[in-house]
Amino acid sequence: EDKVVQSPLSLVVHEGDTVTLNCSYEVTNFRSLLWYKQEKKAPTFLFMLTSSGIEKKSGRLSSILDKKELFSILNITATQTGDSAIYLCAVPQGGSEKLVFGKGTKLTVNP
Amino acid sequence: NAGVTQTPKFRILKIGQSMTLQCAQDMNHNYMYWYRQDPGMGLKLIYYSVGAGITDKGEVPNGYNVSRSTTEDFPLRLELAAPSQTSVYFCASREGDVLNQPQHFGDGTRLSIL
Numbered sequence: 001e002d003k004v005v006q007s008p009l010s011l012v013v014h015e016g017d018t019v020t021l022n023c024s025y026e027v028t029n030f031r032s033l034l035w036y037k038q039e040k041k042a043p044t045f046l047f048m049l050t051s052s053g054i055e056k057k058s059g060r061l062s063s064i065l066d067k068k069e070l071f072s073i074l075n076i077t078a079t080q081t082g083d084s085a086i087y088l089c090a091v092p093q094g095g096s097e098k099l100v101f102g103k104g105t106k107l108t109v110n111p
Numbered sequence: 112n113a114g115v116t117q118t119p120k121f122r123i124l125k126i127g128q129s130m131t132l133q134c135a136q137d138m139n140h141n142y143m144y145w146y147r148q149d150p151g152m153g154l155k156l157i158y159y160s161v162g163a164g165i166t167d168k169g170e171v172p173n174g175y176n177v178s179r180s181t182t183e184d185f186p187l188r189l190e191l192a193a194p195s196q197t198s199v200y201f202c203a204s205r206e207g208d209v210l211n212q213p214q215h216f217g218d219g220t221r222l223s224i225l
Binding site for chain 1: 115142144151152153154155156159161167169170201213214215216217218219
């Protein structure tokens, strides 16, 4: 059965800290891995990763994929209170339209 | 930029009542999806559609129905509401193959069944 496991489930840090969020997956016919940020409402798209070892970067956020070890990490440097959110990892189920989501990591950044 | 619009934002139903959650997108996306999100859980796919007139079951379709008569609209119907359907419901859409295009989500409908 395809599955996505995120860790930690919850994380509390202080502003300025650097955090690393983890996502491991088991899926047949892997195509891509996606990261979303969910604040109070809709998940918003952050990154889509398809190739191993190529870092995607957007401001203080970056992500990388390891297709050999079947995981991805999302890094956030110099965290701010506005980074507080649930970060979701998702992988398309092999050969279908279905996205398999992890349970998410709830990040709280305290001032 | 409307994107994906869901209505209503909140609703309380009594057990056994029925209702339709509305979802509309103005991006001419062929692919549309309905998810539910329970506390502490990720999103679970209920139904999806790859184009007008085509729908298919996701991971948790029981108790729900959908239709896709137009490209823009993808309503989700609950026929006999049950407490287990208390959740936040998200509609999403995307264009093209998932390898190249991410899904875009609406703001959600928070539904309570009492």
